Amino acid sequence: MLTRKNILLGITGSIAAYKSVDLARRLMEEGASVNVVMTEAAARFISPYTLESVTGRPVHIDLFKDPFDHLNLPSETDLFIIAPATANTINKLSCGIADNLISNIWLAYEGKALIAPAMNARMYRNRLVQKNIKEMKKHGVDFVGPVSGSLACGEEDIGRMSEVPEIVEAAISALATKDLSGQKILVTAGPTIEPIDPVRYISNRSSGKMGYAVARAAVRRGADVTLISGPSHQKPVSGATLINIETASQMETALLKHLPKTTAVIMAAAVADFRPSSKANVKLDKKEVNALDLKKNTDILRKLGKMKRKFTLIGFAAETGNNVANAKNKLKNKNLDLIVLNDVTKKGAGFDVDTNIITIITKKGDVSEYPLMQKIKAVDVILDKIVELKK
Secondary structure, three states: OOOOEEEEEOOOOOHHHHHHHHHHHHHHHHEEEEHHHHHHHHHHHHHHHHHHHHHHHOOOOOOOOOOOOHHHHHHHOOOEEEEEHHHHHHHHHHHHHOOHHHHHHHHHOOEEEEEEEOOOEEEEEEEHHHHHHHHHOOOOOOEOOEEEEEOOOOOOOEEOOOOOOHHHHHHHHOOOOOOOOOOOEEEEEEEEEEOOOOOOOOOOOOOHHHHHHHHHHHOOOOOEEEEEEEEOOOOOOOOOOOEEEOOHHHHHHHHHHHOOOOOOOEEEEOOOOEEEEOOOOOOOOOOOOOOOOEEEEEOOHHHHHHOOOOEEEEEEEEEEOOOHHHHHHHHHOOOOOEEEEOOOOOOOOOOOOOOEEEEEEEEOOOOEEOOOHHHHHHHHHHHHHHHHHHH
16 A cells, blocks of 8 residues: 555654664555664664664664755655654654754655654643644644553553554655545444344344445545444554444444435445344244344435435445456345446455455446455556546
């Protein structure tokens, strides 16, 4: 996701500097070129040679070693990340103080910046630190964290630097095109479960990976995202509002509640078609159950299609076979603007995998087939289509 991006990684004097080694490695795995600049205090916590070994590039520390480093390094940078950023560094940067290489680069840098604070909780809550963070945010600087947890001093409180995956995600989001800015998008994900008794239920094999990928990509592209999710082991999407539900009825209620002012609904969830006609209040003895009486759930997608006025409605069709005809019928009968078809019998396109093979069909009848790709990339293809529909 960061291919051909040049990232300047600033490391300041915090014990959290040890995480920066993994951060540099993970940024490079995403395709970025990483240059590292450290303060002298940071070099007391972690050796510059470690970073040089990871990045394959010299680490910059001395302000006077090359008199033009503070100009040349920022001129080649797409994103300046400072992780960890101490209270001292944040206060200096906010006030324009330039007494080391990182702070000099900051004054010369004109691009996107991301800061991951790390400090004691009392230092973080200090009104001057908070004032300076707010001021930097006003000027377009992105912050990720800090989070609560165990601090180096032994306290349990806020101040820990965000974990590496969260910083990488924030970096990807910072560099993404914000072509969905101003859009309020509702996304559904995962299965629904329909209780038989307090122990048993009926459901389906959806993992939620596709829906969570949709939410993640939409947040990256600037959308205001609400994610309505059935039971899933997927990690919550940073920047999205998460609403956890279990049954199809609960999903319907949540969707209708948040539908006003929504500009697009992306129904990636696998909503159960049926539910037991009644739910037992105690666990049923299996010897007493010979059959299960089922009732049909509300077809939420069809209901939304009938309600559709100004919002865009996207559906998904998981088929056992590349049944374009079925998908076209679903698109028409449910008044969709676009439908995403995938054959769950194909290798790499079934349930609980990180890849997908999709066919996108528009209301105009256009059919576009795509090869096997990562779900996050497949989602960007879908969002590209939504952007086209909005034009």
